[in-house]
Structure formats: structure tokens, C-alpha cells
Amino acid sequence: MAILALIALAVPSRISRLVDLALNTSAYTKTVALPTATRHALLCGYIGVESVRQFLHEFFNADHGPNIFKTTIVVLHTDEPSMEMKALLRDPGYANRVFYVKGQVLYNCDF
Numbered sequence: 001m002a003i004l005a006l007i008a009l010a011v012p013s014r015i016s017r018l019v020d021l022a023l024n025t026s027a028y029t030k031t032v033a034l035p036t037a038t039r040h041a042l043l044c045g046y047i048g049v050e051s052v053r054q055f056l057h058e059f060f061n062a063d064h065g066p067n068i069f070k071t072t073i074v075v076l077h078t079d080e081p082s083m084e085m086k087a088l089l090r091d092p093g094y095a096n097r098v099f100y101v102k103g104q105v106l107y108n109c110d111f
Helices: 002-024 049-059 066-070 083-089
Strands: 040-043 072-077 098-102
Touching (some): 040 049, 049 083
Parallel strands (some): 040 072, 072 098
């Protein structure tokens, strides 16, 4: 009987802790693993949707040669992406080439 009482007291607090962790974990707090030879660029600073859209349009311009399309862009920002930014990142032209990571430039662990 004592074991059942202990389980009844311990399990809800553990479940509550797991729920809190799940709710506070962002899909954008992640590591982007790139192969060693992968060309990449880190985009950070003021990250507005329109400025990112213009940057990506210019960066992936065919005038820069065919190898530019093999480059991966990592957008690093302290905030979660807005709905407009998420829509831009889902654009088929940027899929698998542009990643958004929530982090800070000043922290090595975010690189």
C-alpha cells in the first residue's frame, strides 16, 4: 500500500515536469549539422522578414554561378520566427538550404 501511495505522489510531479519541458522547448533551438565540406553562410543581426527575403533573393541569384545553390544559409536570431518568416522558410526555393536557429551570436554553444 505504501508503494502505491508513493507512486501516486511521485508520478504527477514527474509528468508535470515533462509537460513543462515539452512546452518550453522550441523547434528552432537546435543544432544544424553540416558536412565538413559544405559551403555555408551565417545570417545574423537585424532579421526582418523583408530584409531576409531580399538577402536570399540576391544571394541565390543565378548570376552568382551554379555553386551558389549548394550553399546553406543559417539564420541565427534570439527570437522565435514570426509567421511570415516561417512562410518564407517553407518556400520551395529555400527548402533544405535555409535554416532558422534560435540563439545568440555571442554564445559559442549556439554555433
